Amino acid sequence: MTTLREQIKENHDLAEQSKFTQLLLSGNIPKNIYADYLNNQYEMYKVLEEVATNFGLLDEFPEIKRADLIKQDLDELNIENLGLNLSTIQYIKYIHSITNPKLLWAHIYVRHFGDMYGGQMIKKVIPSSGKMYEFEDRTGLIAKVRAKLTDDLGDEANRCFEFAIQLFNELEHEYNIQ
Secondary structure: OOHHHHHHHHHHHHHOOOOOHHHHHHOOOOHHHHHHHHHHHHHHHHHHHHHHHOOOOOOOOOHHHHHHHHHHHHHHHHOOOOOOOOOHHHHHHHHHHOOOOHHHHHHHHHHHHHHHHHHHHHOOOOOOOOOOHHHOOOOOOHHHHHHHOOOHHHHHHHHHHHHHHHHHHHHHHOOOOO
């Protein structure tokens, strides 16, 4: 069986190469677009972390939770009347439909590892302090989560990436990001 990392490579590359991600990493993302993105992230992380907590998955490392930190970053931007994109609404419904808690590890892997790795670059170029990308023991946390991952989570991790890519596409369309 191929590794989890190999199984998600194509979708990881698609997400990384999106026009939205390029804008995010450029250092030129307008505050309102970043706030819109963060608002959607906040709602997705809040639900993912609530459901994972209810299943007891995050008991060993509550420090992985990002929702409250995303909210602090969002509040710092002080942008009013932000809505949710369709992909976010669909993602929230999807997370609530998961009955096998093991599948949530794929979502934690995609989202939280993205913050622990790529987030370190993003933090330097965004219009907020980027609290969501700050981890006390990043290396230790990565090791603890990695111990929970198995190679049979590839399909679910790719599903998570598909939701992320859908959000990027929606934001690109909404803000005419070229």
